Amino acid sequence: MxxxxxxxxxxxxxxxxxxxxxxxxxxxxxxxxxxxxxxxxxxxxxxxxxxxxxxxxxxxxxxxxxxxxxxxxxxxxxxxxxxxxxxxxxSNRNHQPANMVPDSGKVTEGTTVYAAGWLDPDAICPQRCFQSRPGTLSVRLPNAKDGYGWIYTNIIKPGMSGGPVLDAKGRLVGINGRGIRDPRTGTTDFFAIPINTYNTYVKPSSTTPVSTISPTPSPTPTITTSPKVRYFTQPPRLTYAVATHDNIREWAVTYYFTVKLPENAGTPLQKITIEQRKGLEYIRFNLKKSFVFEGTRSKKGKRLQLKDITSDKKAKTVSLVFDPAVAPGKTITVDLQARQNPTSEGIYLFGVTAFPVGEKSRGQFLGFGRLHFYSGT
Structure with missing residues (x-):
């Protein structure tokens, strides 16, 4: 130990x-x-x-x-x-392993963290180069999709995915992973996975600090992919999320979520879920007036046929099932009709997950649509 x-x-x-x-x-x-x-x-x-x-x-x-x-x-x-x-x-050579924080669940918002990794080549650094970037943990997300439970202010660039997030004592607290851009403001939110997520898998019953795992002699059944489970070969992308009005208390506002399914997705898109993950108030939608169309908000195409559209108030999730499924290479936009914007200012995050066709399909979390509502004064 x-x-x-x-x-x-x-x-x-x-x-x-x-x-x-x-x-x-x-x-x-x-x-x-x-x-x-x-x-x-x-x-x-x-x-x-x-x-x-x-x-x-x-x-x-x-x-x-x-x-x-x-x-x-x-x-x-x-x-x-x-x-x-x-x-x-x-390896016979000596390499230093990370010293893990005993419990990343105790890392609080406002804590200084350092995100590190090997950047892809760009105009400034023509070859891959190592960087460590300071910032702070800004948001802790409950029930994180794909493990992404933290938003931090560190600016992450391509190539740094999978790199460490360290605290001010040099201890490993998380793993870099994802950035979601808000096309309205041009700003990007960056997400990390707390190291507890990994430690829970390694020693699910342990309550002591865990910094290592033993070599795995054979594949663990829980991580063996069944051939019957359907995955996207190349996952879709959430490219746009916006509300037609960002003033609080506005009635009958449209929330757009645009998703691009690549040509090499490997399978059609069967279902999309949109889950409200952050926000003081629960946003209710008029499902009878909500729909999905091909294209983008500025270049609308034909409406797509939905087999079902439902809302789970407890889970704060809207589910949309396509019939027929959406073919690879398509760009679609979900048009959700909000009954009313929230009555107080703040940032609302909506997690978008895409599911391929098949009875056993693994959902792919695409990221967050970030909507910011203002008082309008």
């Missing part, structure tokens, strides 16, 4: 040095970052986002000291119901 000692906040340069030692660069069919979370003899375990390694092929990881290791996608294990995966590699 790893022991923990009391430490004071480190200098940002010290946190950066720790982040570099525990972060690996992932390249191959897709690119991203990973975290060394365990060392057991000569076996090292790396944690990353599933979307970083979900494409079949050969991946290369490079550690801080320049060592490179080959990983076949068949060796990568996905954690159930979250955007996380892990794999192992053998």
């Amino acid at each position: 790893q022991s923990y000692r009391f430490v004071v906040a480190l200098e940002p340069t010290e946190v950066n040095a720790i982040a570099q030692k525990i972060t690996v660069r992932i390249s191959g069919p897709e690119a991203g970052s990973g975290i060394i979370v365990n060392k057991e003899g000569n076996t090292y375990t790396v944690l990353t986002n599933w979307h970083v390694v979900d494409t079949t092929g050969i991946y290369r990881i490079q550690t801080q000291n320049g060592a490179s290791y080959r990983i076949n996608s068949s060796e990568i294990k996905r954690l159930p119901n979250v955007d996380l995966a892990f794999f192992q590699f053998q």
Whole structure:
């Protein structure tokens, strides 16, 4: 068992040095970052986002000291119901594993955090380069979809997915993963997965701090993908979310959610759910006047036929089932008719999830539609 000692906040340069030692660069069919979370003899375990390694092929990881290791996608294990995966590699060289915070559930809003990873090449950095970016945990989301329970102010760039989120003491508190852009304001919310999500899977019955996992001798049934379960080969994208009026107390307002289903999705789109995840008041919709159409708000196409449209007040979720299913390559927009905007100012988050066809289909969380309502004064 790893022991923990009391430490004071480190200098940002010290946190950066720790982040570099525990972060690996992932390249191959897709690119991203990973975290060394365990060392057991000569076996090292790396944690990353599933979307970083979900494409079949050969991946290369490079550690801080320049060592490179080959990983076949068949060796990568996905954690159930979250955007996380892990794999192992053998090495006689010494690599530093992360020191995990005992309980990321105690990390409060306003806490300083550092997000790190290997950025994809851009105009400033023509080759992949390592960066550690400071910020604060701003929102803790209950019942997080795909594990994304935190919103933080750290600015994350492509390539940093799967990298570590560290606290001011250099301890691992979360995993980078996702950014959702608000097209109305041009701002982006960035999301992370608390490390407790991983630890719960590793030691679900343990109440002691967990910083390592033992090598898995054989595939765990709970993470073996059944061939009968349908997935998107390439998931849809939530590209736009907006309300026609952002003043509070407005009546009969339309909320638009635009989703793009790529050509290589691998399967048609059968269902979409829109769940209100944040907001002081429950937004009620007039389902009889709500519908879905091809195209975007500015370029509307034909209406799509719905088999069913329902609302679950307790779950704060609207479900829309298509009949026929939406073919890959289509862009569709959900037109939800809100009975009234909320009566007080604030930000409302609506989580959008897409489901492929099939009796056993795995939903793909697409992100949050972020609507901000104002008093209008």
